[in-house]
Amino acid sequence: MVVARIEFHAVARRFPLPGGGASAALDDASFQIESGAWVTLAGPSGCGKTTVLRLIAGLEEPDAGEIRINGRSMRGTPPHERGVAMMFQEAALHPHMSIRDNLAFGLQARKIPHGEIERRIASMTARLELGPWLNRFPEELSGGQKQRVALARALLRQPSILLLDEPLSNLDAPSRLTLRRELQRLHAGSGTTLVYVTHDQTEAMSLGEQIILMEIGKVRQNAKPLELYNHPADLFVARFFGTPPMNILTGELRGQGEGLSFHPDTIENPDEGTATLSSPPAVESPLFLHGLKSGGLKLPMQVSCGFRPEDAAVESTTEATTPSNHWRLPCRTSAIENLGREIWVHAQHKGQPIVVPASNTPLPEPGQTFQLLIPPAKTHWFQKGSVLTIDSYCQ
Ligand code: ATP
Numbered sequence: 001m002v003v004a005r006i007e008f009h010a011v012a013r014r015f016p017l018p019g020g021g022a023s024a025a026l027d028d029a030s031f032q033i034e035s036g037a038w039v040t041l042a043g044p045s046g047c048g049k050t051t052v053l054r055l056i057a058g059l060e061e062p063d064a065g066e067i068r069i070n071g072r073s074m075r076g077t078p079p080h081e082r083g084v085a086m087m088f089q090e091a092a093l094h095p096h097m098s099i100r101d102n103l104a105f106g107l108q109a110r111k112i113p114h115g116e117i118e119r120r121i122a123s124m125t126a127r128l129e130l131g132p133w134l135n136r137f138p139e140e141l142s143g144g145q146k147q148r149v150a151l152a153r154a155l156l157r158q159p160s161i162l163l164l165d166e167p168l169s170n171l172d173a174p175s176r177l178t179l180r181r182e183l184q185r186l187h188a189g190s191g192t193t194l195v196y197v198t199h200d201q202t203e204a205m206s207l208g209e210q211i212i213l214m215e216i217g218k219v220r221q222n223a224k225p226l227e228l229y230n231h232p233a234d235l236f237v238a239r240f241f242g243t244p245p246m247n248i249l250t251g252e253l254r255g256q257g258e259g260l261s262f263h264p265d266t267i268e269n270p271d272e273g274t275a276t277l278s279s280p281p282a283v284e285s286p287l288f289l290h291g292l293k294s295g296g297l298k299l300p301m302q303v304s305c306g307f308r309p310e311d312a313a314v315e316s317t318t319e320a321t322t323p324s325n326h327w328r329l330p331c332r333t334s335a336i337e338n339l340g341r342e343i344w345v346h347a348q349h350k351g352q353p354i355v356v357p358a359s360n361t362p363l364p365e366p367g368q369t370f371q372l373l374i375p376p377a378k379t380h381w382f383q384k385g386s387v388l389t390i391d392s393y394c395q
Helices: 048-059 099-109 114-126 145-156 173-187 203-206 225-230 237-238 286-293
Strands: 004-014 022-033 039-042 065-071 085-086 161-166 193-198 210-215 217-221 247-256 261-266 299-306 327-338 341-350 352-357 370-372 382-383
Touching: 022 039, 022 048, 022 065, 022 217, 039 048, 039 203, 048 065, 048 085, 048 161, 085 145, 085 341, 099 114, 099 145, 114 145, 145 161, 145 173, 145 225, 173 203, 193 237, 203 210, 203 225, 203 247, 203 327, 210 225, 210 237, 210 352, 217 237, 237 247, 237 299, 327 352, 341 370
Parallel strands: 039 193, 039 210, 085 161, 161 193
Antiparallel strands: 004 022, 004 065, 210 217, 247 261, 247 299, 299 382, 327 341, 327 370, 341 352
16 A cells, blocks of 8 residues: 555635636645545535545646645646545445445456455455345445445545545434444554545544644634644634534723723623623733733724633532632523433523533523623633734734
8 A cells, every 4th residue: 555645735726606707615725634644624515625535536626736645746647546535425336236246346447356356345344234235236225325335345445545525424323423433443554544524523523633624615724623622723613613612702802900801792781790801811921911012912802702611600509619710701591401411501691692501400590690600711712703812913
């Protein structure tokens, strides 16, 4: 097997629009995928994930930028010379061949010896539990079964680069879980560079070592799963991962003596009471304050404050102790969502929606007010959608 490192350098792919002009399916995309890695391409429908796979496979050519595999530019290199196997979202099996013949076909075309083909098919059949279907034809299988066969066929080729486009989307939840684990076992130690496309954030978080998260043709963040979760680069990334997603309060950052204070916006004006949250720690560093003093940063400024539902708590009405360093945000309950294992409190602060877990009893009733406890160290700060970092203001 040949090692395969993939590089995108400012790659763009545009498609003509019916009324004239062009839309960018991929815009200025730059990233690297190390040889043998498992990288997950994630993002909402239409963000350009399949386009990235088609560009790697050579089914599309970039309109700008360069794609390199093992340092060599792929411009003009036909698909069959790229060492790539791609499994499409729709399992494209040959309708007039049995499942066994579908599996063997690509290997025969590559002149693999008969005994080796038999050995590989037997091993893959056992691992992906294809046994009962080998003598059937594709039309006699369900969508999920066909997807399993297509996955097996792609894996059997033992390619340098394997591109999987939502390979488990037609499967039921338990089969998806089993196959994910099997796929991870098959990939481990195989040396294959695997690019896996999904729009499912849970699948993206649970698979692979690197996630490239995209939105409307743009790479938003390229990082390890927990890095994306704990240090999102912008509001889109912050809201994409997590169920329920991160709470976002918009508001104003103002100077307060030597420090700062955050004042959430009023969207509606119910009588929950106001909150002034002092000195957000993420923006409290000496360098940030230096930026303020040097005039590089103008206050007041509009910002968004994010915190994950699981990091906040409804203040207990029965226990006297409240951690003294936590912010207390007055909220009004709008609904209780009971999912059995989890109970979520949907609430509002001055009209801004918030979701937090119900951690204690009694549960706040709809219409009731309560204090929300937020540990300041768990807050995330964004300005105009991008993460608020000291670097933006300090040279
Ligand atoms: P999904 O998750 O729904 O499969 P995706 O993230 O894979 O979506 P792409 O299929 O890469 O998205 O499409 C990206 C954008 O490019 C979309 O807006 C799509 O409509 C557009 N697009 C893709 N292929 C073509 C084409 N051949 N002609 C015109 N527009 C196209």
